[in-house]
Amino acid sequence: MSASEPMADLPLPHSPAPEAPPPQSGPNQPTSNQSARYTVLDRKPFRLVDLLLAWETILVLLLVAVIGINTWISPYFLDVFNLSDATSNFSEKAIVALAMALLILVGEIDLSVAAIIALSSLIMGLASVAGVGTFGLIVIGLSVGAFAGAFNGYLVTAIGLPSIVVTIGTMSLFRGIAQVVLGDQAITKYPEGLQTLGQTTLLAVPPLPNSFYIFVVLAVVAGLVLHRTTAGRRLYAIGNNPVAARFSGIRVERIRFTLFVLSGLASGLAAVLLTGRIGSTRPNIALGWELEVVTMVVLGGVSISGGSGTIPGVVLAVFVLGLTTFGMSLVNVPGIVINVLLGLLLISAIAVPLVVRGILRGLGR
C-alpha cells in the first residue's frame, strides 16, 4: 500500500473518528439518519446515543463484567504473575487477529492462518535440525509465512477466486504438508535463543511475555495506519464498495494481495513465538486457531461483509475472549465448555444490540 499518492476524491461522509464508525451493515449501524436529504456533513454530529451504543462501549462493559466475575469467582485472578501468564496464552492469536481484521475489513477472509503457523513451524523445525541459528530461524519463519500468504493472495487477486474457498483449500494443503513430513513425529530440537524469545520477558516490571509487547506495538501501528492514514481510509472504501474504490483510483487488487501477505507474515510471526514458547513442532500445532482468530475479529465489531470495524474494538475483544478463557480455566472449567461460553458470547454480543436497536427504533416511531 503506498500512502504517498493523494487521497482519491471519495465522497466520505464521516471522519474516521473511532467513536463514530462508518455506516455499514453489521453491529455498528447508527440508530437512524435524521440529517436533511441533500446535506453531506464533514463529520457526523455528536450524539450521546451513538457513543452509548457504539460497539466499543459494549465491549468495555463486557470487559469490566468479565474482570469483575473472574475476580469474584477466583481469588487468584488479580495476581500479577497469573495475569502475565494469561496474556501469553492469547498474544500470538491476537497478533494474527490484527492482520485478519484488516483482511475482513476489505471483505476477504483467511482461514489458512493456523495452517500457515503449522507450515512455518515445520520449516523452522527442519532448519533447526539442520543447524540454523536463532536469527536464521526467525527469518525463515517469517518468510515462509509471507510466501504462504502471497500464494493465497495470488489465487484470490490474480485468478479471481473467492478467498473463503481458496483458504479452505490452502488450509488443508499447508497443514497436509506438515502432516506428510512429520507423520506422528515431533521436532523438539530448537536453539536456546528461540526459546528465550518465546518464554521470557523484555521488561521485569510488568512481567508480561515478549509476544504481548509485540502485540501491543503492532496494535498501535495497525490502529494508526487504519484510522489516521489515507491507506486506512482506502481499506474502508474497498470494503464498502470495491468497484467504486477501483474507479476512484485505488489499487484494489494490490492492496488485497498485500493484506494476504500481511496475514501470512503475522502467522509466521505467531509461529516463531509459539514454537519458541512450547519448544516443539507437532502436526496439530495451533489446530483450530483460525476460528478463534475470526471470533476475536468479529466480536471486535468488524463486519464480516467488510467495510466497518475498528482496531480498538478488536483489541478489546482480544482481552474479553482471552480473560474469559483464562478466568474459566482458573476455576477448572474444561476448555471445551469454555467454548460454549465463547460461542454464546459471540452470538449474543451481536444479537442483543440488534434486538435493542430494533426496540429503540420501534419506540421512536
Place this chain on the structure above:
Amino acid sequence: MTSIVTRRELVLAAIIVAMALLIGLRTPVFLTLNNILFVVTDTSVLIMMALAQMTVILTRGIDLSVAANLALTGMLVALLSHAHPGLPIPIIMLVAMAIGGGLGLVNGLLVAGLGIPPIVVTLGTMSIYRGAIFVVAGGAWLTSKDMTDAFLAFPKAEFAGLSSLTLVAAAVTIGFFVLMTLTRTGRNLYAVGGNPVAARYCGVSLPKLQVLVYTLTGTISGLAGYLWVARFGIAYADIAAGYELTVIASCVIGGVSIAGGIGSVPGTVLGALFLGVVANALPLINVSPFWQMAISGAVILAAVIVNTRSEWRPRKLILREARRAAAGGQK
C-alpha cells in the same frame, strides 16, 4: 436446464472413473464389486451432508455447525438409547432428525430473523454444540458396550445386497433431486442465490427459505449423527472434528459456487464420491494416509479454479454486450 447432467459433471465423473481405473491397475482389489460398494457405503454420510450444505450455499450462506450438530445429535441419541434400550430404531432415527432439525432451526432463526451473517452464526453455534456434547455426557465417552445391539445393527444391515447407509443416502439424494429440479422451492433457492434483489421483487421470501435450508441441513446432520455413532460404535466430543470443511469441499469440487445460485445435485454427489474414492484408495496403494489432507487441499484449489473459469464466461458476455450498447451498437 434441459439436460440432467452438465458437461462439467461428465468431466468430473470421467476423472473419478479414470482415477478408479488407475488405482485398479495397481491394486485390482479396488475394482471388485464388494470394494466399490464399500466405498459408496463409506461415502454415504458425506453425500447426504454435502447435498444439504449445497442448499445452504445456494442461498449465499454457509453452515459451519454441521459436524458439531452431527456429533451432538449422535451423542444425544446414544444416551437416549442407553437410557431406554427398548426404543425401536425408526423412533431413534426420527428423534435424531428432530434434534438435528431443532439445532438447525436455531441457525436459521438467527440468520433469517436477526440478519446476522451465516458464517458468524454457525461459527458460534459450532462452538456451542461441540461444548454441549461434553456437558450432556459429563465428559464421558460412550462406546459400543453402552449401546444396544439393535442400535448398532442398522448401519451394518444389508438389503438386496446394498448397505442400509447406501440406501439412506440414495433416498436422500432422490429427495434432494426432486426438491431442486421439480419443486418451486428448489427454483426459488437458485433465484435467491443468483440475484436476491430480483428474487425479492418476484415475491420470493429469502428469510423463509433460509429457515428452511438451515433446518433441513440440521435434520440431515442429525440423521447422519445417528448413522455415524452407530456405525463406528463410539460417541465423544470430538467425533467428526473438522468434517464441516470436508462437506464444504465436496460441494466446491462438485461445482457449487460459494457465491450462491450455482450448483446441482449430481455434481455435489460426484464431488463427495471424489473425496470418498481418494480417502479409500490411499491405503490400498500404500500411500501414507497423512497425504490425504494435502491431496484434498490441492484438489479443492484445482476444482475452484476450474469452476471459476466456467463461471466467468457469461459474466464477460454481459459486460461485452453492455460495452457494445454503450458504444452505440458498434462492434
